[in-house]
Amino acid sequence: MTLDAASVGHRIVVRYAVGGTGPSGGPAMSDVIGRVRAVDGTAVTLERRDGRTQVVALADVVTWKPVSERPLRRRRARDVDPEELTRITSRGWPAIESVALGEWELRTSGRFTGRANSVAVHGDPGLPFGEALDRVLEFYASHDAPALAQVVVGSAHERAFMDAGWVPMSGYHGGAVVQVADLDPAYDADPAARIAPTADDDWLANYGRVNDPVVARAVLEGPSTVGFVSIGTPAIAIGRIVVTGEWAGIAGVEVAPEHRRQGLARRIVETSLAWAVERGADKAYLQTMRTNHAALALYQPYGFVDHHDYRYLEPGPTDSAQ
Incomplete structure (x- = not known):
């Protein structure tokens, strides 16, 4: 079978060479499963189940085949880690400009929504925490925008920011509840x-x-x-x-x-x-205010349940940037 434009939209598994020697002495290989989003003369772009994309050079493809559209075994929505779900929701509401700081994501979009204009805090920033905060402040100052951090309520990241003097965002509802459902x-x-x-x-x-x-x-x-x-x-x-x-x-x-x-x-x-x-x-999420009782009632019959809450923090008045 030829891997071409007719494959776009279908889920496939691709085995491809990664360079070097594998455990058996032959070429080292890896597998990736995803939905084909694009194919050109040199590469295929696959969207993985968490929404990440992976590009595989056609010259490296050893073999490929279609797989089931709906896998028989799947993770339940509520079992996904809050930090992983934050990454997923960010892909669904992408900022105009997004810059990686280790695993953190610095986002700015002309102040259209908090989700697209805050640092998504998940994983390791790749720097000591104090240095990472300095980078966050520098990024938003360079964009003439207020520094905001989106943190999972009750997380170690939330505690670290607040210990560093950051406070809940003033003059705003401050965050949301994230609900999920298996479809x-x-x-x-x-x-x-x-x-x-x-x-x-x-x-x-x-x-x-x-x-x-x-x-x-x-x-x-x-x-x-x-x-x-x-x-x-x-x-x-x-x-x-x-x-x-x-x-x-x-x-x-x-x-x-x-x-x-x-x-x-x-x-x-x-x-x-x-x-x-x-x-x-096969899973869905939504983000709304806990005070939006009409929205919560609308989604409840579809099996949506609370997953986690997030809120926005900003530098406190005693922060050195103030």
């Missing part, structure tokens, strides 16, 4: 719902958090597999659904005030999850 094989997509690959002006008008449409679109449309769901012309209900690997992320479910309590939000959610399952997702 069913099928959902009832609404035939009246439309799903577009981009956020048009009508969709953005209903989203209501947009100061700069160019910046907002750069973040919202960033992932390779994202859908903007709407019902009505002009739209009276919207939602955003993204798939990165095995995960779907649902966000931006909004209904015009005069059309609420008519089941429109449920129709947006059902359609979104159906779209995600068709594209290989």
